Amino acid sequence: MPVVTLRISSIKELPSAQQQMYELAVSNVSIDEPSVESGCKYIKTRDCISISFPASAPSASETNNSQALLMSFIKALERSSNKLIIRRWKRGACWWNCNINNEKLISFARGCSCVHSDVTHPPEEDHLTTLKMAKAEVDGYRLSRLALKDSDSHVQIADVLYFSHDERCPTALNIASSSSSYENGERKDRNDFIEPWAVLSYYSDSDATVIRDLNQKPCYHYPTTMIKTRYEFGFDEPHPRHGRVPINESLDYVKLILRDFVYPLQSYFFLNDMDGLERELTSLSWVDSTNSTTQPFQYLDMVSLYSSALNSIRNSTNFNSKDEKTTSMLDMLKKCVTMLQDEWDQLSSSALPAVLCHMDLQPQNLAFSHANKQHDTTNGCTTHDPDACHVAAVMDWEEACYADPRFELILLCRKVLANRVQAEIIWQSYSDKIQSWRHELMTKHHRHVDWMVGPIEPWLKLECVHSLCTLFFQFLDRFGGGRSPWETKTDLLCKIDRERQRLVTMGWTFCDLS
Numbered sequence: 295m296p297v298v299t300l301r302i303s304s305i306k307e308l309p310s311a312q313q314q315m316y317e318l319a320v321s322n323v324s325i326d327e328p329s330v331e332s333g334c335k336y337i338k339t340r341d342c343i344s345i346s347f348p349a350s351a352p353s354a355s356e357t358n359n360s361q362a363l364l365m366s367f368i369k370a371l372e373r374s375s376n377k378l379i380i381r382r383w384k385r386g387a388c389w390w391n392c393n394i395n396n397e398k399l400i401s402f403a404r405g406c407s408c409v410h411s412d413v414t415h416p417p418e419e420d421h422l423t424t425l426k427m428a429k430a431e432v433d434g435y436r437l438s439r440l441a442l443k444d445s446d447s448h449v450q451i452a453d454v455l456y457f458s459h460d461e462r463c464p465t466a467l468n469i470a471s472s473s474s475s476y477e478n479g480e481r482k483d484r485n486d487f488i489e490p491w492a493v494l495s496y497y498s499d500s501d502a503t504v505i506r507d508l509n510q511k512p513c514y515h516y517p518t519t520m521i522k523t524r525y526e527f528g529f530d531e532p533h534p535r536h537g538r539v540p541i542n543e544s545l546d547y548v549k550l551i552l553r554d555f556v557y558p559l560q561s562y563f564f565l566n567d568m569d570g571l572e573r574e575l576t577s578l579s580w581v582d583s584t585n586s587t588t589q590p591f592q593y594l595d596m597v598s599l600y601s602s603a604l605n606s607i608r609n610s611t612n613f614n615s616k617d618e619k620t621t622s623m624l625d626m627l628k629k630c631v632t633m634l635q636d637e638w639d640q641l642s643s644s645a646l647p648a649v650l651c652h653m654d655l656q657p658q659n660l661a662f663s664h665a666n667k668q669h670d671t672t673n674g675c676t677t678h679d680p681d682a683c684h685v686a687a688v689m690d691w692e693e694a695c696y697a698d699p700r701f702e703l704i705l706l707c708r709k710v711l712a713n714r715v716q717a718e719i720i721w722q723s724y725s726d727k728i729q730s731w732r733h734e735l736m737t738k739h740h741r742h743v744d745w746m747v748g749p750i751e752p753w754l755k756l757e758c759v760h761s762l763c764t765l766f767f768q769f770l771d772r773f774g775g776g777r778s779p780w781e782t783k784t785d786l787l788c789k790i791d792r793e794r795q796r797l798v799t800m801g802w803t804f805c806d807l808s
Contacts, residue, residue, distance in 0.1 A: 295348050295349060296325045296326065296327065296348075296349040296360050296454065297325070297326050297327070297346050297347070297348060297349060297351045298323065298324075298325055298346065298347055298348075298363065298367070299324050299325075299326060299344055299345070299346045299495075300320050300321060300322075300323055300344060300345045300346075300378070300622075301320065301321045301322040301323070301342055301343075301344050302318050302319065302321070302342065302343040302345065303319045303320070303321045303342065304318075304319040304342065304345065305317070305318055305319075305576070305620065305767065306319075306357065308379075310710060311535070312382050312384065312385045312387065312692070313380050313381060313382060313384055313385070313692065314384060315379060315380070315382075316379065316380040316382075316384040317377060317379060317382060318377060318378045318379070319376060319377055319380075320371055320376050320378055321376070322483040323364070323366050323367045323368065323371065325349055325360045325363050325367075326334065329592050332575060334346065334347040334458070335347075338456065338599070339443070343610035344558060345380075347456055347458075347493075349363050349456075355666075360683075360790060361723075362380075366369050366437055366453070366455060367455060369630070370495035370496070370701060371451055371493060373495065373496075374495065374497070374498055375498065377495070377498065378455070378493055378495065378496050379452070379494040379495070379496050380491060380492070380493055380494075381431075381491065381492050381494055382489055382490070382491040383424050383425075383428040383431075383489055383490045383491070383692075384424065384489060385427075386424040386425075386426060387423075387424030388552075388692060388693050389653050389654075389693050389705075389760075390591065390609075390653075390693070390695050391423070391599075392599070392600075392603065392760070392763055392764040392767055393767070393768065394603075394767065397742070399625060406621060409429040410588065417541075417552075421489070424489065424490065425459060425490050425696075426458065426577070428457075428491075428492070429459065429577040429693045430577045430691075430692075430694050430695065430771050431692045431694055432454050432457045432460070432492055432571075432577075433574040433575075433577045433578055433591050433694070434453075434650065434652070434691030434694025435451055435452055435453075435454050435494070435579065435691050436456055437571065437575075437650050437687070438451045438576060438650060438652075439451045439453065439579070440562075440571075441558075441559050441562035441563070441650065441795060442558055442559060442562075442713060443662065445556035445558040445559075445561070446558065447554060447555065447556060447559075448554075448686070449555050449558070449685050449686065449687060449688055450661075450686060450687040450759070451687070452495050452496075452497060452687075452689065453493040453494065453495040453690060454493075454494055454726045455492075455493045455494065456490055456492060456493040457490070457491075457492045458490050458492065459493045459521070460489050460511045467472050467698040469780075471499050472550055482746075483605055485674055497661060497687045497689065499512035499661060499686075501512075503584070509665075510663040510665050510684065511663065511664060512661070512663055512664075512686070513661070513663055513664035513678075513680040513683055514662070515661040515662070516539060516543075516547060516657035516660075516662060517657040517658060517662075518684075519539075519540065519543075519659075519678075520533075520540075520657060520658075521533075521537050521538060521540050522534060522537045522538030524537075524538045524540070524541060524712060525541065525712065526538070526541075526711075526712040526713065527612060527708070527714065527796055528792075528796060528799060529711070529792045529795070531792070532545065532785075534654060536657075536658045537713075538654075538656075538710070539657065539806060541644065541711060541712040541713075543678075544681070544710055544711050544712050544716060545707075545711065545716045545719065545720070546680040547657075547680070548706050548707075548710050548711055548716075548720050549680075549708060549720075549723070550680060550683055550684075550685065551655050551685065551706065552706075552720070552723070552724070553683050554684055554685035555655070555688055556655075556702060556706075557727060559649070559650060560649045560650075560699050560702075561731060562651070563647050563648065563649040563650065563699075564646075564728075564731045564735075565731060565734065565735065572588070573714050573769075575587045575588060575590075576697050578694060578695050578696035579591070579695070579696045580595065583717075590696045591647030591695055591696070591697035591698065591701065592645075592697070592698050593700075593752070593756060594635065594696060594754075594757065595636055596763075597634045597638070597756075599712055600627070600630075600631045600634075600760070600763045601628075601631045603763060603767070604627055604628050604631065604695070605650055607624060607770070608624060614800060620770070622807055623766060623790070623807070624766075626794075626804065626805055626807060627759070627762060627763060627766060630755075630762070630797070630802070632758045634752070634755060634756060634759060637755070638674070638752055639753055641748060641752065642746075642748075643671075643700075643703060644691035644744045644745060644746045644748075646698055646699055646700065646745055646747070647699070647745075648696050648697055648698060648699075648727070649698075649699040649702070649785075650695075650696060650698070651693075651694065651695050651696065651697050651699070651701050651702040652688065652691060652693065652694060652760065653693035653694070653695065653701065653702060653705055653770070654690065654692075654693045654700065654705075655688070655705075655706060655708065656709070656711070659688065659689050659690040660685055660686075660687065660688055660689070661686040662683055662684065662685060662686055663683075663686040664679070664683050664684070665682045665683075665684065666683055680688065689710070693723070700747065700753055703720070703721065703724050703753075704721065704750075704753040704754065704756070705734070705757070707720055707721065707753075707754070708754065708757045713721055714754075717750060717754070718750060721747070721750040724747060725747040728745050728746075728747055729745070731745075751785075751800060754800065755797065755802070758793050758796050758797050758798075758800075761793050762790060762793045762794070765786050765789050765790050765793070766790065768786055769786045769790070782800065794806070794807065
């Protein structure tokens, strides 16, 4: 198999909360015949740095021929002033596993289907969770590019030019055992390639060809006007890392995200068959161990996840049943899980087609453009016109999953919108869109489908319980998740109390432990 060699003039590490990212300034790319020593190489001399790795096909439909590979790299470099991104995965915590890093404790999410109670685990268990996240993110990039390719959307998605554990490139599966490093001609043992990593195309506002072609210019309004504390769903909520969209702009923001990205992406899954996408969907789904089938995430799957994780705490050998605060919290959460199950069973809501979900469509993970030539695009501008703003790119797919589309919607309602009134508006708007797709299938393709979005409240309760479980696990330092570096145990207790009170306002008075 040919070998790709990138000559690097400079490397700059970029900020990332959980993974590692590097911006590469590439001076030359070549594709050569393989040497006797296979695998990946990192070579550093006084003059330059080079990275070599086995070449894999740029897309599932293309064969491994050198010309196609070379052109995929050249096109990516031309679009970005000769820059590429290396992404290296270090941790596997995400929304779907309640921010748990321990593979043995929580292997339900994206690949397995059970939760274990033993808290002792070797480091390689965490590596498996990280690898699952890496595969899911890579396939999130690839599948979203495929879904948007023939749509009217101009949203750009990074191209995965190389992935270390790609099944399309069998020689790359064992790169950890065949990777080598040289500095000034001397070979060194190196761990840089043990974790999964990928080479991605680079997105830059100033270099974006699509923005220029559409006669638009970059817009920095949303990323630069986020606020650190916001009154949302009844309480002041601190957001010390990135902040949140201001209340008076959050509704327009979500409408923009739905129009430019969510609707074009989801329509692909609603209106087309998923034949031929089994490989991508496997990494984005969970595997039912009883029959080895791949399943998209549904409402009751998450309920099962919470139940299993809570039972694992109760059954663990170091659980202190005499700790009244922990015990009462655990009992409350177990009742919440039972109520989620019972109330869902009483609904007549129909199933919706599973879709690719991004699950973190906050401004820091997107880029924007603006069509108004008089629009002020400087940081923190106050003359923003939301109707002329567009989503230019969507990045950071580490939360990607194949799931009920309402998961994407409920996170927009709870994490981007600020109150129930706004959430109800968006939920109804989404319901109307689903009915338009239903009508399209019936009139154009003579297919009868019974799609109903149903009420928002069961999903609001699910998200509250999800947050409570995640915070509870972090508070106990359980499951390899631990606390975020910007949060103290007091912060977590306050968050838990606010989520409990939100459930009380929705009728679950048993959550009032005061």
